[in-house]
Amino acid sequence: NAGVTQTPKFQVLKTGQSMTLQCAQDMNHNSMYWYRQDPGMGLRLIYYSASEGTTDKGEVPNGYNVSRLNKREFSLRLESAAPSQTSVYFCASGGQFSYEQYFGPGTRLTVT
Amino acid sequence: AQRVTQPEKLLSVFKGAPVELKCNYSYSGSPELFWYVQYSRQRLQLLLRHISRESIKGFTADLNKGETSFHLKKPFAQEEDSAMYYCASRGNTDKLIFGTGTRLQVFP
Numbered sequence: 001n002a003g004v005t006q007t008p009k010f011q012v013l014k015t016g017q018s019m020t021l022q023c024a025q026d027m028n029h030n031s032m033y034w035y036r037q038d039p040g041m042g043l044r045l046i047y048y049s050a051s052e053g054t055t056d057k058g059e060v061p062n063g064y065n066v067s068r069l070n071k072r073e074f075s076l077r078l079e080s081a082a083p084s085q086t087s088v089y090f091c092a093s094g095g096q097f098s099y100e101q102y103f104g105p106g107t108r109l110t111v112t
Numbered sequence: 113a114q115r116v117t118q119p120e121k122l123l124s125v126f127k128g129a130p131v132e133l134k135c136n137y138s139y140s141g142s143p144e145l146f147w148y149v150q151y152s153r154q155r156l157q158l159l160l161r162h163i164s165r166e167s168i169k170g171f172t173a174d175l176n177k178g179e180t181s182f183h184l185k186k187p188f189a190q191e192e193d194s195a196m197y198y199c200a201s202r203g204n205t206d207k208l209i210f211g212t213g214t215r216l217q218v219f220p
Binding site: 035040103 | 118121155156158161198206207208209210212
């Protein structure tokens with residue numbers, strides 16, 4: 001099992017460009033999450049999906065959109081990237097009654 | 113609203129010294145508390161949770177409801193313990209609220 005995979009690993013964007021971060025899990029988990037990690041801020045939840053077909057905003061959703069394409073995949077889209085979105089993005093998944101979230105390796109995004 | 117506070121950004125100790133990483137939470141109900149760890153160039157992973165009351169890699173954490181704390185302790189630090197540690201809490205949803213993290217540096 002690959003667990004949680006994310007693509008790409010690194011990305012540099014210019015202000016105003018758009019891109020989609022991909023995430024997939026092969027653990028048959030219902031819940032999936034997108035976080036951003038910033039120095040001094042810890043991990044902050046952007047969006048999450050409790051089950052296929054549902055998505056909800058987290059703590060910092062502005063500037064992002066998500067799609068829960070199916071049970072395996074949960075993508076994060078930046079429609080018009082801004083320098084404030086420079087961060088490391090982590091995807092995670094968890095079972096419905098699971099206390100543990102499994103994290104992907106992260107995507108390091110720089111917006112210039 | 114749930115909140116998790118980790119007051120120390122950086123904690124530096126020498127090998128063999130005791131370690132305590134502080135975590136305080138605010139939640140009116142009965143939260144689940146966790147410690148996650150991120151070693152260099154590795155993904156974030158669960159270290160331990162308060163319900164299991166177990167010791168992982170020599171680390172323990174006790175939930176103190178009176179002080180609303182869940183400090184992570186190890187009596188003798190090892191160099192391989194150097195990592196970023198995050199305290200997290202979960203209320204009545206599947207969402208985790210993370211603290212800002214504490215970087216532990218263990219010097220030889």
